[in-house]
Amino acid sequence: MAVRFVNTIVFVKNIEASKEFYTNIVGLHILDDYGTIVFFENHFVIHNAQSITHTVFKRDDPAAADNQGRKNILIYLESDTLEETYEKIRNAAVNILHGIEKQEWGQRVFRFYDPDGHMVEIGEPFRLTF
16 A cells, blocks of 8 residues: 555644634635534645644643644645735735745745744745656
């Protein structure tokens, strides 16, 4: 059996606040919602931190009640309408790291924090060629 990538699961303090953020502000579509875990399009998943830490470690973790972002992961998304997406997110009073900037590899992106402090990057479509 070959191993294959299925999902990235991001722990969140408040599943409802994060679900609201990713659907109504960022614009992702929910595929399945099981209460403590929500599956979005493109293999992105959020999971209630208290629930998943209890499942994995068989005990409650007081840190699961805190914001989960540790500035050590970047959630990367793309938008065909980068300026429009930026204005929507900027006007939603989101904590923006920086406006649209051209990166050294030529792609334009902007970055901000989600409700847990995870960094989110949205860039114009960019395809690597090998």
